[in-house]
Amino acid sequence: MPKTRQLLDSVTIRPGMAATGEIVKGQSLRIVDVDGGQIGDFVALSRDDRTEHLDCTYTNWANLGWRWKQGATIFTNHMNRMWVISDDPTGVHFTGGGFCSNDARRLFLDPNDETKGCRDCLEEAFEERNIERHWLRAASCFNLFMNIEYLPDGSWDSRPPISKAGDYIELRAEMDIVWALSVCVIPFEINKSDPTPLRVDTYGSSSAG
Numbered sequence: 001m002p003k004t005r006q007l008l009d010s011v012t013i014r015p016g017m018a019a020t021g022e023i024v025k026g027q028s029l030r031i032v033d034v035d036g037g038q039i040g041d042f043v044a045l046s047r048d049d050r051t052e053h054l055d056c057t058y059t060n061w062a063n064l065g066w067r068w069k070q071g072a073t074i075f076t077n078h079m080n081r082m083w084v085i086s087d088d089p090t091g092v093h094f095t096g097g098g099f100c101s102n103d104a105r106r107l108f109l110d111p112n113d114e115t116k117g118c119r120d121c122l123e124e125a126f127e128e129r130n131i132e133r134h135w136l137r138a139a140s141c142f143n144l145f146m147n148i149e150y151l152p153d154g155s156w157d158s159r160p161p162i163s164k165a166g167d168y169i170e171l172r173a174e175m176d177i178v179w180a181l182s183v184c185v186i187p188f189e190i191n192k193s194d195p196t197p198l199r200v201d202t203y204g205s206s207s208a209g
């Protein structure tokens with residue numbers, strides 16, 4: 001019997017904005033790069049324990065590498081299973097953690113820059129859910145579609161995303177989760193030139209149909 005599942009929710013996030021939502025175990029998030037070439041900062045907390053978050057560092061340990069493959073498990077800081085990467089056609093994301101921010105923009109771009117960065121937008125999104133800003137941890141940031149290579153000489157090579165219009169990554173929840181996603185507007189090659197939206201589709205559990 002073919003498997004069917006229901007689209008429960010769909011939210012499109014404009015550049016320079018963030019959105020947040022909840023998902024329960026067994027449901028899936030599909031994050032779609034609507035026009036291609038766009039990076040997003042994705043974070044997640046246990047719905048029932050603010051101290052437990054998606055942790056890139058511990059997931060790298062668990063997967064013995066930083067380029068997570070389709071089928072890999074994403075772990076929390078308490079080494080619990082949080083997500084499974086159930087579908088990932090591009091396979092190119094960055095797992096070193098961290099966000100752009102207004103602080104970073106002032107350092108790298110203009111000391112008088114007042115544009116919000118991803119961290120600022122994610123903190124505001126969390127506050128809408130009465131989650132205090134300090135629960136946003138740099139180690140929890142999974143940088144979707146961000147294309148960075150670790151070179152043998154120890155440096156990073158920042159490259160444009162390879163994602164094309166409609167490319168996506170799909171994550172199946174292994175626990176009940178609060179997630180947030182920002183659409184980055186940092187004006188470097190790493191984000192191509194024109195910021196474009198991302199869309200988050202939430203699907204129910206698969207069932208025989």
Ligand SMILES: [Zn+2]
Pocket residue numbers: 041099100101117118119183184185186
């Ligand atoms: Zn950003």
